[in-house]
Amino acid sequence: MSELAPLISDLGTILIVAGCVTILFKWLKQPVILGYIVAGFITGPSVSFLPNVTDTANIKIWADIGVIFLLFAMGLEFSFRKLLNVGLSAVIATLTIVAGMMFLGYTAGNAMGFTHITSLFLGGMLSMSSTAIVFKAFNDMNLLQQKFTGIVLGILVVEDLVGVVMLVVLSTLAASQHFEGTALLGSLFKLIGFLIFWSALGIYLLPTFMKKIRQYISDEILLIVSLGLCLLMVRIAVGAGFSSALGAFVMGSLLAETIESEKISRVVQPVKDLFAAIFFVSVGMMIDPHVIAEYIIPIIILTLLVLAGQTFFGTIGILLSGQSLKVAVQSGFSLTQVGEFSFIIASLGVSLKVTDSNLYPIIVAVSVITTFFTPYMIRLSGPAYNLLEKHIPQGLDQLLAKYAAGTMSDRHQNDWNKLLKSMFIGVTVYLTICIVFIALFFSQIYPFIQERLPGIYGTALGTAIIFSVVSPLLWAIITKKNHSPEFQKLWNDNRFNRGALVSLILVKVLFCIAILMSLVVRLFNVASGAALIVAAAIVISFYFSKRLRKQSLMIEERFNQNFMGQEDTQEKMNQTKSLFDGADQLANLHTADFTVSPDSCSAGSMLKKIAPRTRFRINIISITRGENQIDLPEGNESIYPYDKITAVGTDEDLKRFGQELDTRRETGKNPDKRLPMGIRNICLETTSKLNNKRLSDIKTKAFIVLGLERDKQITMNPGPDTLFQAGDIIWIVGKKGAEQEII
Template identity: 60%
Template sequence: MSEVAPLISDLAIILIIAGIVTVIFKWLKQPVILGYIVAGIMAGPSVSLVPTVSDPANIKIWADIGVIFLLFAMGLDFSFKKLINVGITAIVATVTIVCGMMFIGYTAGNAMGFSHMSSIFLGGMLSMSSTAIVFKAFNDMGLLQQKFTGIVLGILVIEDLVAVVMMVVLSTLAVGKHFEGKEMLESILKLAAFLIFWSALGIYLIPTLLKKIRRFTSNEILLITSLGLCLGMVMIATKAGFSAALGAFVMGSLLAETVEAEKIVHIVQPVKDLFASIFFVSVGMMIDPAMMWEYAVPIFILTLLVLSGQVLFGSFGVLLSGQPLKIAIQSGFSLTQVGEFAFIIASLGVSLNVTDKYLYPVIVAVSVITTFLTPYMIRLSEPAYRFIDIHMPESLKDYLVHYTSGAMTVKHQGTWHKLIRSMLVSVTLYLVVCVFFITLYFSYVHPLIRKSLPGMEGNLLGFIIIFLVISPFLWAIIMKRNNSTEFRKLWTDNKFNRGPLVSIVLVKILICTIIMMSIITHLFNVALGAGLVVSSIIIAVIYFSKRIKKRSLTIERQFMANFQGTDGNGLSTESDTGSTLGSNIPFKELHLADFTVSPDSIYVGRTLKESSLRTLFQINVISITRGEKRLDIPQGEEHLYPYDKVTVVGTDRQLESFRTSMEQKKVERNGNGTSSQDEMEIGQFPVEGGSPLIGKTIREADISDSIIIGIERSTVNIMNPDPDTIFKENDTVWIVGKRKIIKGLNKD
């Protein structure tokens, strides 16, 4: 008899324990995430009261998959457009938090007698909040539509990017015992190039691909395709030296720009829930209650530092970026936990043998405790804000109102500033794409060509291939923004502007010439002078070529259509009203949020006028997205249908009331649930002598909520009878309807 593999038996143990514990926590009205951690402690090797896992290494594998799917789901919910909308706030807050927590962690480590290197690593660990835990807590608490959650998720995403750079810096510091500025700069540039290239390529390719194959895809195929793309980007990210979580988030963000985003979220949800639960259970399994007692004092001190430091620096950073005090406090209280990147940084220190051995279990314990407290800290933010608002001096309150209102106002920017900024963005984007394509060509394609076609012929073929690929992007580098409103205004306003403007264009031409010259000299081994001449001629051809111009504009048009969520015909597939209206809303408490109408919502089939959303909740419906089309500013006669995405504007309180109402099901409104008597089934009933149906047509009988699919008679069987068919004595009628209706007909 074969035995069950440890991987399966361990998975069975943790899921059974997690199921029992989370039911208890749900009954106690506690966050489910806390139940997972308690289940992990119970299933871990440190507790012998219940069966424990035999090989914790297997659970680590499941947990890694859980982190991937959590970040993938977060990317699906938090697209690039949303990240751009909170970009400045997230950057300012992240810099404030990381710098402040690094200082606190290093100081506390030295004060508690940790080694110099352990103190540096400790600062890095304490500065990283948990994307997975916060996202799960927001989801469980129904807060994802509130204004501050978008800012918090933006901060967490940028913290994850900072963590990647931090690991490179800490590795360099651990090996060389000093900072290597060159290594740090290279890692930052490499990360930026990776994100720009794959984001641009993904936005161009993936939505287009899904549109073309949409009619061939079922839920099963879409699920497999989505998970395959997610894991494919994970492999690309890890090959490039970045984290798997970063790759999963990037792919989720790319799929969020597609017409299938809502469906992908729906079908991926069960997979994400399974592996996410295993991840949180694995966090609990890392904790040893005995170890917590042994290092109780450092754990207690570090826990207090995380809670107070994240609240202080998080709130201050968000406030500094120009957000209102309430949003700042809610954001700061949401970041009070040590994240999964802290485990990675701690493991890095252990593998390099530069940190104290007890640092890893201590930071895991702090992470578990702060994870426990995360939902309660989020709930505490409201009363904390009310307390501060009541006791704050009026002069300081007026100053903060003036500061945040001024910071959120769009300031006038000089024409030169706008032109330089737009040119810098476009040149950087296309330059990164060109460099990546050239790198990929010389790393993978060129060796294959040289192997099968050596000599000049192979080099010439290779040059043609790389030229065809990058020429549209070189044209864009040279020409983009040369005919913009700002460029023309500066050119006509003052003749002294023309020299700098021409110089800018020449610099862009020079950049393209250098790129082309590097390719030519590498392939054909010519002198720099000859390479410069040939490159200049080729760039001139690119400049004047109408075909290359057309290809470049086509690529850009498709990219922008995918990024903006349109289907190429001007029909939006993604609610982009946040970018067009968000900065013009006059009331600082208002913000936009998206809600999906579930099939059993009480609003299904109702018109907006019948739903009275504005009267009941004081919200305004901005748009309704249905499939590939979006209806902006819908009228009162517009109906709501299942899976419609409704974009509304309101305050956090108004949106929360609307969300609660949206989740109310039709059966709840009628005061009863779905019972076995309401289920649909196929049944039959006889038309006996004396039945009131004899002599009546099917239409006259008016048997409600059912369909007559057949009639058996002694001489003939009638399938799908006509509504004018007359019932006769001794007929046997086959019907599809609710069970209680069929039982009633049989009694009659």
């Protein structure tokens, strides 16, 4: 009689127990992740009176696969456009939270007697909140339409990226076992180069590749292709000296930019759920009741540290980013849990054998407790804000309001800042791609050519290959933003600007000459002086080459098309940050999305009958119907079941609108072929096209006027007879570039 392999019997035990426990937790309205951890505890070595896992080594391999697919799924939900959409608020808040919690965790670890490296890992674990748990809590509490929830979800997006970087940094520190600034800095530069190169190359190639094969792939083939690409990037990342988790996350974020991103998420979901469940079960197996009993005091201390620290640093970080005190308090109280990324960091420490053995069960216990308290902390944010509002000094309250107003203003954007920022990003990306291509060429391609075609012929072939690759990139570096509106405006505004602008161009030219010099010296072994002359001549020829100009523009056009995407996602419409200065009522405006219920009494009605602007003080900026999207719909437009509506308003007004329509909040992704809609404010200059015009005279479908500020008086949704004057500050919602019809 044949025997059943331990791997199969163990997997059966895990899935049966996990299924029963998670059903129980679902009935108790508790997070499923907690159910998996409890199932792992039951099937682990700590519980002997029930069937348990016999071969934990095999389960560890499955758990490692679970980490890969979990990070891959996180990458699919990440997308670079989503990172751009979350805005500066989320970035500032995230950096504040991570820095603060890293400091608290490291200090607490040292105080508890942990080693320095264990304390660093502890700080990393405490700084990561849970995307899955927070989103579920918001959904269960019907809070997804609130302004602060969009900011919190944006912070969690940035935290995912920070968590991936943290894995690399902690791995480097663990490998060296001591703090070497040079080695750490080198690893960070290597990581940045890896991310920039593969991100740019992936965005350039993958969306086009997926469009080409779209008609030939079924769900089955798409699943195989997606997981194959994921594991390919895992091999590349590990080969480059990074973790498998980084490779999985990068490939997921690249596939998130493709036309099939939503479909990939759907077909990968069951695989991710299976292996992620095994990973969290393996986490539960690490729980030792004796260790928890022994370390109950540190567990309580760390739990209180997470609850208090995340609340404090979250509130401070969001205040620093320019949000109101109410939004900051609500957001800070929502981030008070130890998330799934913490388990991945803990697993890394265990696998590298650099953390104390008792840390894993301690952090699991802290995670369970803080997860349980999450909904209660969110509910507590309201009373906490009311208490603060009553006792905060009036001067401080006014100072916070002015600070928020000042950071939100975009009327006085500096042309120099805009030019330098865009030029720096573009040049950095192109330089990084050039350097990585050159490194790959001399380490892999050129030795291969010389081995099979030695001498001058091999050198000529190698020269032709590397120059054909880098020449369009170098042309782009030299000319990047030289003809942009900001550059032209600065050039024409002030003669003193011209010297600085010419210097910027010269710096870019020098970068290109340095790159070409290194190529000439390496390929032809000539003196530096001769290489300098040759490189300068090549740069001049590059600049005037029409062929290179055409190639470079084609590359950039494809990259921009793939990055912006014809099949952009709903996150474009879900920009919850406000770009207002002035009154609180305007600063609290944000976008929200609804799906019209099939049994809604408003289905089939025209917008002018529903009267969203007058009855609810909200503006509908988009209706998506199937593959079609109607931007800034007029009053004669009707709404139908399953229409997806994007509206602008305050939390309260949007909530009333949703209740009136009998709609539900849309939480999934939504294809969108149009330009992103944004909220912005504009100060009317004396040359503005709107001066001395009435609102009724403006015949455009590019934007809607939301509000008007004149002499510090605010008018929401101004009437058709409103006459615009120079000095007015108007708030609009519309497509990118809509302000060109005003200025």
